[in-house]
């Protein structure tokens with residue numbers, strides 16, 4: 001995804017905006033692959049400040065993911081606000097532009113990764129899978145009963161309470 005910034009560079013300080021819909025390449029992150037089957041929606045504003053281009057905006061996308069607890073597939077909706085700085089000769093923490101064009105694909109991917117929760121859950125109170133039989137506990141009790149193998153830190157306590 002690209003924007004032409006030639007006009008902005010000619011008119012320092014003036015703000016330009018665009019609303020775009022496009023494809024984003026798959027992201028590989030911590031052994032997981034994230035895809036964007038519906039593409040992504042991007043709102044962008046940019047202006048040249050005499051040295052570089054300030055780009056602000058928002059990215060919205062729907063990403064098919066797997067629940068970290070019960071392994072069910074669900075769609076995670078990501079919404080990321082960003083504010084970035086582009087320069088021809090970027091310094092640390094900046095992005096580079098070339099030929100009066102900004103390709104902001106990498107920046108969008110970085111913002112997706114930053115905004116992904118460390119644990120993706122199908123719902124906040126997902127009960128996960130039974131550690132003994134593997135049943136999905138969201139669909140009801142599997143009948144295994146509470147853990148009694150000693151790994152439960154409260155097992156001894158319930159004995160004392162009896």
Ligand SMILES: [Zn+2]
Nearest residue numbers: 067070122126
């Ligand atoms: Zn789940």
Ligand SMILES: [Zn+2]
Nearest residue numbers: 130133142144
């Ligand atoms: Zn079970």
